[in-house]
Amino acid sequence: MxxxxxxxxxxxxxxxxxxxxxxxxxxxxxxxxxxxxxxxxxxxxxxxxxxxxxxxxxxxxxxxxxxxxxxxxxxxxxxxxxxxxxxxxxxxxxxxxxxxxxxxxxxxxxxxxxxxxxxxxxxxxxxxxxxxxxxxxxxxxxxxxxxxxxxxxxxxxxxxxxxxxxxxxxxxxxxxxxxxxxxxxxxxxxxxxxxxxxxxxxxxxxxxxxxxxxxxxxxxxxxxxxxxxxxxxxxxxxxxxxxxxxxxxxxxxxxxxxxxxxxxxxxxxxxxxxxxxxxxxxxxxxxxxxxxxxxxxxxxxxxxxxxxxxxxxxxxxxxxxxxxEVGCAVIDTRIDEIAPAVAEKARTRQLQLEHSEGSLWLATIKALLRGHAAVYLLALTTIGFGAGIIFGFLFWHLQDFGGSPILFGVASVINHGSEIAAYFFCFQFINKFGHIKIMYFCLIANIFRFLIISLLTNPWMVLPLQAIQGITLATCWASASSYISLIAPPQLKSTAQTLCMLLFHGIGKGFGSIVGGFIITSVGTRMTFQIYSVIALIVLTLNIVTNRLFKHDGVKYSQNFEEDEIAGTLISAPQGIPMHHGEGKLTDAFNQTSVTNANYGAIGPDPTQQAYDRYVSAPYD
Incomplete structure (x- = not known):
């Protein structure tokens, strides 16, 4: 170059x-x-x-x-x-x-x-x-x-x-x-x-x-x-x-x-x-x-x-x-860091694209806002909502307990330092635990973080929680953006990525500050943080129940690969089928799905397709 x-x-x-x-x-x-x-x-x-x-x-x-x-x-x-x-x-x-x-x-x-x-x-x-x-x-x-x-x-x-x-x-x-x-x-x-x-x-x-x-x-x-x-x-x-x-x-x-x-x-x-x-x-x-x-x-x-x-x-x-269009390209820059097994597991849950002659946005909303994808996006929005509350009102809250600007500066250093550290390790976490469990962990971290902040009287005790915030937000976004890219119908990938950004950075953070401000005006910051913890707990429960009990989105799942199971070996794809990678190109590493076999939502027709089909269950009714 x-x-x-x-x-x-x-x-x-x-x-x-x-x-x-x-x-x-x-x-x-x-x-x-x-x-x-x-x-x-x-x-x-x-x-x-x-x-x-x-x-x-x-x-x-x-x-x-x-x-x-x-x-x-x-x-x-x-x-x-x-x-x-x-x-x-x-x-x-x-x-x-x-x-x-x-x-x-x-x-x-x-x-x-x-x-x-x-x-x-x-x-x-x-x-x-x-x-x-x-x-x-x-x-x-x-x-x-x-x-x-x-x-x-x-x-x-x-x-x-x-x-x-x-x-x-x-x-x-x-x-x-x-x-x-x-x-x-x-x-x-x-x-x-x-x-x-x-x-x-x-x-x-x-x-x-x-x-x-x-x-x-x-x-x-x-x-x-x-x-x-x-x-x-x-x-x-x-x-x-x-x-x-x-x-x-x-x-x-x-x-x-x-x-x-x-x-x-x-x-x-x-x-x-x-x-x-x-x-x-x-x-x-x-x-x-x-x-x-x-x-x-x-x-x-x-x-x-x-x-x-x-x-x-x-x-x-x-x-x-x-x-x-830049935001979607930014998401794609790290997609090939997802281990083949984890990426393949996500693709087994890929959503079908129903025939729609309307706009791409309408088709994307119909495809994603249902079943496990809907509750996953709800969890992502909830994390963004909490980020909006913290960005707008954490220092507002700590100031009433004697928090000084130098404390705010130290808290910011810790927050962004942990965010930088998470950048290097977040995909290792994703590859180890999978996208679904990572979202569980992020919701749990937010539940306890907001609850502890609401109980603090010494503002300096917030510093360890700032480290958790940096790790949580960086890991959550890396996991969600890659997961939505993998489960979205291939024709709607860019629109799905934009929707993901809108829910997290736009609606989540934006309305987090706005709605959080209205609640704080009525009940104060302490009660608002506790209310958010309860909401995050409800969303976590909804995600767990949905992923365990409801497995019917027109997607075929592997009989031997449970939703909450850790993704075994990271060397090969599920059932030992290798995942095809190109010569380091994003398009080869990312766009591997095909609409030809939309019922399965897995890799498109190739020499391994018949072998893969033997390990895929019948669709749930």
Whole structure:
């Protein structure tokens, strides 16, 4: 391949130039995401939003991404301006991200406790009785120039964070913001001040209508920003797949730098936020608060994406795939790591394609959303749903127990470190236990992980659970994407892969944040995590029962090969029949099924077919 001849020497080692460019791009691109997006939930919380509003802002992103994918695929296919579209996408990300950072509700009031008062009464005070006007304001204050104001109490000593006055036994983790009432603030009158709210871990007091207006504006910016920036990663993946077309397994190794960039950027941001308590012209300044200045995150995110944009100028575009088809190609890059026995076992459950003249989507839904495939996809969606809840609200929950940004950074490093480790070993697990049992293990891990998180009072105890999360998500996706590819009718393989991605990354993660946010608003994070554990337990039970008791999907099963059986030897296919592999090509290793013998759903007509038929049972009625 021509690209392999262009080498770059670094520290005595030579690397293909194109692969190095892709590695640097993924490092910067995902570092940009990692420096901000895991913290957006608690940033919205600090703006006075409740969990349902924050969840809607977070969960809308994957939904918009999937909804816009066909449009950008057609656009790229028609105009063939891949690099220009990539630059536009990355620039849009920077512009809309910075815009989101500038949108904040006004802070009209602070809550004050009189210095020398023995009363437990708290009072509302007009915000902003501090130095205004930037450097000029400080100069006037220092020199005494300007209009003299009457002496007022030193607000820096008397302004309080209302959440710090809440009794521990009265706290419901995850419920935010707190509504100001006369029981808590003595001079509050709703008729005069309107409905006021204050976020936990902050001294600011907002008007509720102002927060709702900011939410709507942020939602608009989020939807537009995600729409215009969504083709960026798919285009980069498309170019990288072209670079490694002779050795597609290298694609995953190149993408690993993205996980490293995400984790390390989040770790650095955690340390930085612990020292970011200084605000320029804060309206309610005090030293006794855990409020953080997230401007650092927005700036760092934009700088990393600017670096990714610079690196992307070195991409060489040619005959790449459409952005909306890249996801399926990414799944195919590791399919030949499935052991022949495990792949053959999955193919014995391959679903029949009923005659349908409708759309491919309708045919795929009819084929997959029934029997064992339906409950398997339900389990996959449940895992994605849990990932959406954790992404949006784990730090939201831990913050109420004293979790600091540096804890969040360490947790992110552990999560992505375990994800990287799982990349190297996940297919060994799949080959050892099979696709069905792997899904069982992932559901069991989620049941116990969410249950334990709900019971924690020491936020640092979440770190071991983050290692489990990284392994669970990476292994679950590797197993599900390969299994669905194997059991789907061959003509519908690409559509089935897209459906798999939609259920896990789109509906699962998107609605996980949205629905999880609504539940948290009502009952708090602790109860929400427990509810998810119960749901995962129900889905696990449904999968086990379906796979053990119901074996009738128009598919013939081997009499000697039970559904929950570990796939014996990994050297040969079931019943000792070898599986044909091509010369390392994905199409030969993957597309081995044929519709000619759809009743069996096994390997198409070949010299071994008659031998295989002797070991296949009659179809179940």
């Amino acid at each position: 021509e690209s392999s001849e262009r080498l770059v020497r670094i520290f005595g080692r030579e690397y293909p130039r194109e692969a190095l460019v892709s590695r640097l791009f993924y490092l910067c691109f995902f570092a940009s995401y990692g420096s901000l997006f895991p913290l957006l939930g608690i940033y919205f919380k600090q703006l006075g939003m409740n969990a349902s509003q924050a969840g809607f802002l977070l969960g809308s992103r994957p939904l918009v991404e999937f909804a816009s994918s066909p449009f950008w695929g057609s656009f790229a296919d028609r105009f063939r301006k891949g690099k220009l579209l990539l630059m536009f996408s990355l620039a849009s990300f920077i512009i809309f991200t910075l815009a989101i950072g500038f949108v904040q509700p006004l802070t009209p009031f602070c809550i004050m406790k009189p210095l020398n008062s023995t009363s437990e009464c708290l009072y509302l005070e007009q915000a902003g009785q501090i130095i205004h006007g930037g450097a000029l304001g400080y100069l006037k204050e220092a020199t005494g120039i300007g209009r003299k104001k009457r002496q007022t109490p030193q607000l820096i000593d008397t302004i309080i964070d209302l959440s710090s006055y809440e009794r521990e036994e009265d706290m419901v983790p995850g419920l935010a913001p707190e509504v100001i009432t006369r029981d808590k603030v003595c001079n509050y009158e709703e008729a005069i001040y309107g409905v006021l709210i204050t976020p936990p871990h902050s001294t600011r007091v907002y008007r509720k209508p102002a927060v709702e207006q900011v939410f709507l504006l942020l939602l608009l910016l989020t939807i537009l920003g995600e729409f215009f920036s969504s083709p960026g990663l798919a285009l980069a993946d498309s170019v990288t797949l072209t670079y490694v077309s002779d050795e597609p397994k290298k694609f995953g190794q190149i993408r690993l730098l993205g996980s490293m960039g995400w984790g390390l950027a989040m770790f650095i941001m955690g340390i930085g936020l612990d020292y970011s308590e200084t605000f320029r012209n804060h309206p309610c300044p005090t030293k006794n608060t855990t409020e953080k200045n997230y401007t650092l995150c927005f700036v760092t995110c934009s700088l990393f994406m600017l670096a990714a944009m610079f690196v992307a100028t070195q991409f060489r575009f040619g005959s790449e795939q459409r952005p909306d």
